[in-house]
Amino acid sequence: MSIAVEHIATDQPPDDSKARDLDYGWQSGNRVQLLENGEAYFPAVFEAMRDAQREILLETFILFEDKVGHELQGILIEAAQRGVKVVVSLDGFGCGELSPAFLRALAEAGVIVQMFDPASKTLGIRTNWFRRLHRKIVVVDASVAFIGGINFSADHLGDFGPEAKQDYAVQVIGPAVADLHHFALAQSGRQVRARRGWRRRQQRPSPWADEHGDGLVRLIYRDNIQHRDDIEEAYIHALSQARQRVVIANAYFFPGYRLLREIRNAARRGVQVQLIMQGQPDVLLAKLAARMLYDYLLKDGVVIHEYCQRPLHGKVALVDDEWSTVGSSNLDPLSLALNLEANVLIRDRAFNQQLYQSLEALARDHCQTMPAKRKPRLWLWRLTVGFLVFHVMRHFPALASWLPAHKPRLKPIESPAHDV
Incomplete structure (x- = not known):
């Protein structure tokens, strides 16, 4: 049996040629909330996922099989089982230690799991060090988005001890979520409908301004x-x-x-x-x-x-x-x-x-x-x-770009016959 894990190379533009050069302008009428450390971030993200009705898009550099990772896994499985479309994009280096059993549980529930630039170890050492999928984005039902530096791991919580990380993310509600949703779809290889008059519409005052807030937000990225x-x-x-x-x-x-x-x-x-x-x-x-x-x-x-x-x-x-x-x-x-x-x-x-x-x-x-x-x-x-x-x-x-490990490939993988 194959695990439904897709291997993507998002160094490359999306398949939809009309979405190749995604350039997002300022969006008005947003409410932006600062989330400091895992104590604020995880409850907000997990609540949004538990309330999801249609779709969850998630990108992260690191996902560990610790108390945070297992809670996330359970939430995503439950969402997929109730009919929510769940797409999870993981980095092959940051998530390279995830077990086949952990991934299989997601896949068997209907979660679409994608791995960026996976590579097996050479002499016990991972070689896919560079050009990582380092983004941390979550978009739920195209209505609320989270972006920042926080991974899904317990070392973002204070009770982890002296090595717990100090970090920040934001929750965005308002018109800018449409940009984050469009971007996350395109980068995950999902079908994205081209938007006519994209730049012109961004400049119009948002009808959501009174409902959500008056914050201007612009998504920027590097590839x-x-x-x-x-x-x-x-x-x-x-x-x-x-x-x-x-x-x-x-x-x-x-x-x-x-x-x-x-x-x-x-x-x-x-x-x-x-x-x-x-x-x-x-x-x-x-x-x-x-x-x-x-x-x-x-x-x-x-x-x-x-x-x-x-x-x-x-x-x-x-x-x-x-x-x-x-x-x-x-x-x-x-x-x-x-x-x-x-x-x-x-x-x-x-x-x-x-x-x-x-x-x-x-x-x-x-x-x-x-x-x-x-x-x-x-x-x-x-x-x-x-x-x-x-x-x-x-x-x-420039020197690192010549190394073979910097050229991601699309590779299907088969699950092992048993867990290891």
Whole structure:
């Protein structure tokens, strides 16, 4: 018996040629709610799924067989059994340890499970490291959507212990959900009906504005085809317009020179610029790489905090008192040049203030602030290593693209005769 698991390569455009270049504009009349950590995220997502009547679309980088993964599995199975169409897209690296029994239970209930770029281990090591499906999107009944950096794993809950992650997502209700729904369908390979007058309709005032809210929301994403730089360009544009404040909280921070320059230039203009980095990283290299950039930023007035309570996994930012972004994209070469990512841009003063208050409390209560004038220590070594690391990281995506593991293939797989 075959498990109904489809293997997709969403590095490639959708089959529907009219949906090949998905470019979403600003949508008005949305209500956006900040969800901090699994304590807020999982109950909201699971409640929406339990109430689903027609469809659940889910994309995630990581799904573990822990208490969160098993609860999700049960909800999806129950939804599929009552006639809800359920499509689950998983990453072959982040979800590579899922057991055949776990996948079979979903498939036998009617859940469509798709695996992006699966690969078996070579000498016990997984080789499909790069160009990952790193997005975290859930859309239920095309009426409510969730997007952010939170995976379906118990390490996003505080009771996981010292390694529990600090992270953020948003719930969106309103016209922008149609864009997220359209995008999720297209990227999962489902049939998508082309929309005539797409851009023109986006500019009209939404009839939902009074019902849902007044937040402007825009979906942006990066792929390895036509939208390679969209997320990076959104950051650069927002930073170039900053006049009052900038707060960036990002787990893996090693951006290119253009983005670094805009951060520095904002501080030089007198903008209050704060960066919140990992102080207790789950990947030590991430902390070492970010620290290579500290002197460059500190000397121009950027304030750098290191979050020390637990690993920081967030990918959020705000500029002035209106613009914000939440999503899956880190500010490092993997996210900005290789992975498949998605963020939402939000123009809403109330949401901006809510996010600002959350990040300010994080910086005040749980971070250590780097001294503005640090004593020069081993400066020549730091300069040399920083130069080498920076340029290796900048050119790494181009080099990595030549590796065979970066060319996803569509492969059917057969379930084993018995569980292993």
